[in-house]
Amino acid sequence: MARRHLPPTRALAGVLAGGLAAWLLAGCTSDSPPRTAATVSSAPARPAPAGTDAPGPGPTGTAAPAPPGIPVRDATAPAPTPAPAPVRLAVPSQDIDMAVVPVGVEDDGSMQIPADADEAGWYRYGPAPGDDEGNALLAAHVDSRQTGIGPFAALRDVEVGADVRVTTADGTTHEYRVTRVEKIAKDQAPLDLWFARTGPPLLRLVTCGGAWHADVGHYADNVVVTAEPTGG
Amino acid sequence: MRTRLLATAGALGLATVALTAGPASAADEAQLSVLHGVPGLTVDVWVNGERTLDDFEPGELAGPLDLPAGTYTVAITAADAADDSAPAIGPVDLTLEASTSYTAVAHLDASGDPTATLFTNDTSTTKPGEGRLTVRHVAAAPGVDVLAGTDAVITNLENPDEKVLNLPAGTVPASVVATGTTEPALLGPADVAVTEGTNTILYAWGDATADPSTLALATQVIEGLHSDPTAVQAGELGLVAESGSATVWPFALGGLVVLGAAALGFAGRRHAAATR
Numbered sequence: 001m002a003r004r005h006l007p008p009t010r011a012l013a014g015v016l017a018g019g020l021a022a023w024l025l026a027g028c029t030s031d032s033p034p035r036t037a038a039t040v041s042s043a044p045a046r047p048a049p050a051g052t053d054a055p056g057p058g059p060t061g062t063a064a065p066a067p068p069g070i071p072v073r074d075a076t077a078p079a080p081t082p083a084p085a086p087v088r089l090a091v092p093s094q095d096i097d098m099a100v101v102p103v104g105v106e107d108d109g110s111m112q113i114p115a116d117a118d119e120a121g122w123y124r125y126g127p128a129p130g131d132d133e134g135n136a137l138l139a140a141h142v143d144s145r146q147t148g149i150g151p152f153a154a155l156r157d158v159e160v161g162a163d164v165r166v167t168t169a170d171g172t173t174h175e176y177r178v179t180r181v182e183k184i185a186k187d188q189a190p191l192d193l194w195f196a197r198t199g200p201p202l203l204r205l206v207t208c209g210g211a212w213h214a215d216v217g218h219y220a221d222n223v224v225v226t227a228e229p230t231g232g
Numbered sequence: 233m234r235t236r237l238l239a240t241a242g243a244l245g246l247a248t249v250a251l252t253a254g255p256a257s258a259a260d261e262a263q264l265s266v267l268h269g270v271p272g273l274t275v276d277v278w279v280n281g282e283r284t285l286d287d288f289e290p291g292e293l294a295g296p297l298d299l300p301a302g303t304y305t306v307a308i309t310a311a312d313a314a315d316d317s318a319p320a321i322g323p324v325d326l327t328l329e330a331s332t333s334y335t336a337v338a339h340l341d342a343s344g345d346p347t348a349t350l351f352t353n354d355t356s357t358t359k360p361g362e363g364r365l366t367v368r369h370v371a372a373a374p375g376v377d378v379l380a381g382t383d384a385v386i387t388n389l390e391n392p393d394e395k396v397l398n399l400p401a402g403t404v405p406a407s408v409v410a411t412g413t414t415e416p417a418l419l420g421p422a423d424v425a426v427t428e429g430t431n432t433i434l435y436a437w438g439d440a441t442a443d444p445s446t447l448a449l450a451t452q453v454i455e456g457l458h459s460d461p462t463a464v465q466a467g468e469l470g471l472v473a474e475s476g477s478a479t480v481w482p483f484a485l486g487g488l489v490v491l492g493a494a495a496l497g498f499a500g501r502r503h504a505a506a507t508r
Contacts, residue, residue, distance in 0.1 A: 072285075075267060075293035075435070075450035104401065104428075105361030109462035125361065125401065125428040125458065142467040153472050186463060195460040212470030219467045 083128040086174075088167040089120050089138055089205075091225075094154040100138060100166070117141040117150025120205075126195055129166040129174040134197040136166070139206040142219070152207035156183065156223045164203060164227045176203045176227035183209050183221045194224065203227040262328035265295030269339035269370050269437030270346050271446040277338075278307040278316035278323075287311050291437075293452055301330040308338050308348065321346045335452060339370035339437055342391040349392040354431055358457045363401045363426040366433040368394040371447055373440035375411040376418065380404045387411060401428035408436055408447075418447055429458025 086100045103112035103121030114121045120140040127134035140152040164176040184190075194204050203226070210221030266277060268288050277285035285294055288311075304326045307319035316323065321338055328334055333353040341347045351368060358364055367378055369391045378386035378395075385404075386395045388411040407420030419436055426432060431454040438446035 072288075072292055072294040074291055075452060076291045076448060105461055109360045111461040111464045113464070113466050123461070139464050139466050143469040143471040145468050148469075149471050152466070189463070191460045191462070191464075194464075197456075197458070206464045206466060208465070208467030209472070210474055212467075212473035214470060217468065218465050219470070219473065222464055222466070 083131055084168040084170040084172070085124065086122050086129050086136065086138065086166045086168050088165075090165040090167075091154075091158060091162060091205075092165075093162045094151075094158055096151045096154060098140070098151050103139075111137075111139060113139055113141050115141075115144055115146045117144040117147045117152070120152070123195065127197055127201065129168055129203060130172060131201060133201060134199060135194060135202045135204050137194055137204045137206060138166075142207045142209065142223070152205070152223075155205055155207050155225050156181070156209055158205075158225050163230075164205070164225075166203065174203075175230045177230050178225055178227045180224075180226040182224045182226070184224060185210070185221050186218070189222050201229055203229075260300060260330050261298045262301050262330060263296040263333040264299055264326075264328060265293060265297070265333075265335045265452060267293045267335055267337045267339075267435060267437075267450060267452065269337050269435060269450065271340075271438050271442070271448075273320070273346070274311040275308050275320065275338065276311055276313055278309065278319070280305050281316060283316075291448065291450055293450065295335075296333065299328060301328055303327045306336065306348070308346075321348050324348055326350050333454060335433070337368070337370050337392075337435065337437075339392070339435075340372040340439055342372060342374065344372040344439060344441060347392070351394060353433065353452075353454055354396050355454060355457055357459050358398060358429055358431075360459050360461045361401055361428060362398050363428050364431040364457065365397045365399055365404070365424065365426050366394055366431055367397075368392070368433065368435045371436045371438050371440060372442075373410075373418065373436070373447065376408050376436065377411045377413070379407045379409060379414065379421075382414060399426045401426055418445070419449055422449070427453070427455075430455045431457060 085102050088098070089100050090097045098118055098120055100120045100122050101114055102124035103114065104124060106112050111123060112121060117140055120138040122128070123137040123139070127136050129136045141150055142153050142155075143149045158178055158181050160178050160181060162178040164178060166174045166176070168174065194206065205225040205227070207223050208219035208221065209223040210219050212219055266285065266288075268275065268290050271290050273290065275285075275288050276283050277288055288294065305323050306326055307316040307323040308321040309316055309319050326334070326336060333355045335351045335353060337349050337351065339347060339349065349370065354364060354366065367386055367389060369376060369389045371391060373391065375388040375390040376386075377384045377388065385397065389395055404424045404426055405421050406424045407417040407422070409415060409417055418440060424432070424434065433452040433454070435450040435452070436447065437450055438448045440447050
């Protein structure tokens with residue numbers, strides 16, 4: 001805020017009056033309009049501090065433009081229910097059609113991956129397919145001690161433009177189209193992008209590839225297929 | 233980490249919190265939420281002489297509001313008071329630092345008198361797969377223990393103190409009991425969600441001495457504290473390894489796969505799946 005030259009008390013009071021008047025409006029209009037009107041008209045009006053172009057209070061006696069609402073909610077209410085989890089993944093062009101299970105994090109901080117390479121793990125703390133924002137991330141072993149080579153061995157052969165379908169537990173099928181297929185050294189993996197919880201809704205399919213480092217028991221690279229919703 | 237400031241207005245004990253800088257938020261602003269935890273009392277909240285929350289009901293949480301860092305004078309009056317000259321709580325000065333999240337709670341002290349406490353919310357990043365549980369005792373009740381199942385995970389928490397736990401995400405069957413006991417439960421048992429990347433703040437508020445007891449739980453959540461997994465290790469055998477440059481895709485996979493899989497004795501259907 002560029003208002004530090006103002007007497008602090010007054011500047012703060014102004015901001016508060018404006019912000020909190022909006023808060024009142026936002027908090028009350030939804031359930032009790034008559035009370036809101038009374039509230040607003042009874043609020044003592046205070047002129048905006050001179051020389052400010054910040055979102056000041058303005059006349060509090062008018063109901064007009066409220067800054068973004070400040071919620072007032074019942075703190076004793078139950079939490080909202082999360083989006084349905086993905087249960088099935090299909091990439092028809094590579095004959096991939098596999099179960100999806102929710103997974104979390106290993107003790108070492110890496111993503112948990114189903115021991116069965118025929119199952120993909122959905123990072124359950126991140127966005128789900130169908131969420132408005134962020135990346136739904138599904139990963140599966142390219143090969144596993146339990147089941148050998150899995151369907152995600154074919155991720156490296158997926159072509160841009162290929163169709164991907166994810167079915168969620170509510171029976172909805174979410175359609176995607178592949179936009180990128182990449183192989184990236186793990187030490188340069190942009191995990192913050194792959195696991196992003198905001199930004200455009202994308203699907204990320206992740207497995208391993210590249211050279212095998214027998215000394216540590218890991219592949220050198222990640223193979224990542226990125227797909228965007230087709231809107232269909 | 234908390235220093236206590238006693239306000240001039242007699243019965244009022246205001247706790248203010250020494251600052252622990254939170255991570256990323258608007259550089260110059262503090263975030264303030266307000267919780268009403270005084271049973272049976274509808275109030276107005278006045279900030280710097282302005283009526284800012286009108287007819288604020290018990291159990292309601294308002295905010296968060298982004299405010300420039302600074303000191304704010306807060307008074308709480310009976311609903312529809314003409315001004316803040318006869319506050320039920322306060323006036324108290326709240327000093328808010330930039331990039332820090334606070335919750336001001338109007339509540340009862342241990343002996344049942346109205347008071348207010350300013351808590352600083354822990355918005356530090358959580359580890360991958362973990363959530364944070366903050367428990368705050370703002371009820372007219374003696375010290376309590378919080379049980380997870382039958383184990384006391386918090387002991388002798390007193391009004392107006394808090395305890396912060398970082399836990400694996402999941403559900404904790406929690407109950408609140410008088411300290412040193414395991415029953416009867418003053419609150420709960422209830423399944424408490426420890427949500428990954430979220431500080432779930434539970435308030436035990438109300439009056440345990442009322443008949444019937446008005447003890448209740450209120451919940452505040454602060455999301456977006458998560459951190460990402462450190463890696464995706466999605467291969468265990470090296471059966472489909474490629475040699476050479478990371479920019480070159482493999483061509484002779486089939487033979488390699490068959491050799492590797494055969495050596496390890498995998499079932500035929502795995503070969504077929506991998507080499508088709």
